[in-house]
Amino acid sequence: MALGVAALAATTGGALSPPAAAEGEAPSGQVEFPTHCVPPREAGLPPADGPTTARITVDDPAPEVGDTVTVTYQVARTPAVNPIAAELPADVLTPTGRIQLGGAQSGEVTVVGAKRNDPVEAGAELPAVTMTGTFTITGAGAITLAPGGYALHTSHLLDLDTACAVSGAPVSERLTASPLPRANLRSVALGAAYGKPGAAVEVSGTGFAPGAAVTVAGRAGAAETADRVAATADARGAVVAELPVTDGATTAVVAYEGTAWSAQQGSGPAAYTVVAAAQTPPGTQKVTAPGTQKVTAVVEPGALTMTQAGGSITLGAVPYGERGAVAGRIGTVTVEDARGGPAGWTLIGKVTEFTGPGGVRIPGASLRWTPRCSPAPGSPSRCVAGSAGVVGPEGAVLASARGGAPAGGTFTIDAAVTLTLPPYTPPGAYRAVLALTLS
Incomplete structure (x- = not known):
């Protein structure tokens, strides 16, 4: 039986774009790439072209699918200059930027830095900045991280933005995401919990690999008994089989993929009792009045x-x-x-x-x-x-x-x-x- 419910929430997203292409990726670590920085119009300065030196790091180089990874984008040197004709005071520079993802996951990560800078003389290059952000791992495999464009906002006298576009930025960091460990969801249910020797019990299984060869077998404790039948899982991973139970030692039924039962590829045991013909099945009560007649009351299963x-x-x-x-x-x-x-x-x-x-x-x-x-x-x-x-x-x-x-x-x-x-x-x-x- 399955029951579906709808869940509502406000969640993540963002525009996705492919990572910047680069001829010959640099080794992981600090990289250098061409940058075109456009100062604000109010500054009356020409664009500044030159290299940016940067480095990207992550807090977890081996996450699992579903984990949130924190990334840090450090710009050690930029061609952008102080946009005002005076000294820029301390702690008035706010950086923002983007990191391009590639490999097993595409898109970009938005990163933001705090207002934290030393004073900058008029006309001097803007100082090093550090920006951080997060993203969620959506697929397993190797993921590359390359520097993207960034902007430097100054808030002294006027609010001014210097936008820096990058081209050909090489990969600066890599991580390898692993899939979530899969729970073993294989299980079996029996059409009857007991039966006479030789009776066939219907076995229904779920959670198997679609199309897999499945063995349905009797068990006595940790050992298998002589009762055994082969089946094949359907496209949904379900198995239906009839298992003749002839071995009186059988106390449970299991199903598994492969040559032998294992905790990773087998179901848990479903209890089963072999009842001798002369015995009264479980759920039956008998009262005998000596010298008269037998009275039998039956409790029917639901x-x-x-x-x-x-x-x-x-x-x-x-x-x-x-x-x-x-x-x-x-x-x-x-x-x-x-x-x-x-x-x-x-x-x-x-x-x-x-x-x-x-x-x-x-x-x-x-x-x-x-x-x-x-x-x-x-x-x-x-x-x-x-x-x-x-x-x-x-x-x-x-x-x-x-x-x-x-x-x-x-x-x-x-x-x-x-x-x-x-x-x-x-x-x-x-x-x-x-x-x-x-x-």
């Missing part, structure tokens, strides 16, 4: 169901230009397990990209949650909340209950969610779909 309160999540807001995390909470989910057998269950969530004004997109990996799960009084099973962390398009476990006796009950599940927004996100509403699947 279903595994899920309901959710509300169909949308509204997150908070963040002021334009600021980086922050907007918070919210999913609609409360109620899971009812009335099957009466020893099988457990798993509730998984996946989130799409956030889409906003003008098609600006924010990766689903920017959404994190902190799940909670509690059983209703009298529920035989205990439930386990999923780990706090990234939800993302690959999915994460919201809650689960292990198989085994006793089993069943009613469980209340919710989660606090936060969406991390980079600065200077275009104003507007950003929407995504959070889908929950119970199996």
Whole structure:
């Protein structure tokens, strides 16, 4: 069963453009490139052409997808000069600039510096400046960072801007982004929790690689039994198979990809009991009156169901230009397990990209949650909340209950969610779909 909810927030964005091309990239570190600086008209000065010496650094050279990286653009030397015919006092120079991204991620990063400069004589070159900014990793692979254009704003006597355009700037810094570690979302559910020797049990599996060869097998503790059947996952990664259970030692059923079960490519065990023909199946009570007749009462198994309160999540807001995390909470989910057998269950969530004004997109990996799960009084099973962390398009476990006796009950599940927004996100509403699947 799957349930989708829409999430709303104000998020990041910005115009994307390809990185500046360069003939022969310089090694990572300080680089030099041609610059054309145009002084403000009020200064009455001609444009200044010459080299800029600069360096770009990052706070994390090996981030994961969804991480926010802080970048620093240091201009050690510029051809731009003091635009006024007098000494420029200290701390009146504000730099802004752009860093061009290339490789596994394109676009540009806006960087800003503080008012921090020594006095500058009339006609002298403007001093070194340092600018910082952030961006979010959207894809795995090698990413290059090259210096882009910058502007130097002075606020003494008049507000004046000197704009410096660059050409052929070489790469100054590189980083390698790794994908988020994928949670093993493989799971199986059984059509029956017990059966006579030789009975075939229907096995339904989810979370496998599309088209993968899957082995469905019986288990007794950590060892496999003689019960085994082959299956193939469909285009959605789902598996359906019938497993004849003839080995009396079988106490659970698993499914896995590859030649042997592993925690990375196999499902957790779904409990199963082989019941001898002379035994009374679980869920049956017998009362015998000596010398008279047998009376049998049967408890019929129910279903595994899920309901959710509300169909949308509204997150908070963040002021334009600021980086922050907007918070919210999913609609409360109620899971009812009335099957009466020893099988457990798993509730998984996946989130799409956030889409906003003008098609600006924010990766689903920017959404994190902190799940909670509690059983209703009298529920035989205990439930386990999923780990706090990234939800993302690959999915994460919201809650689960292990198989085994006793089993069943009613469980209340919710989660606090936060969406991390980079600065200077275009104003507007950003929407995504959070889908929950119970199996």
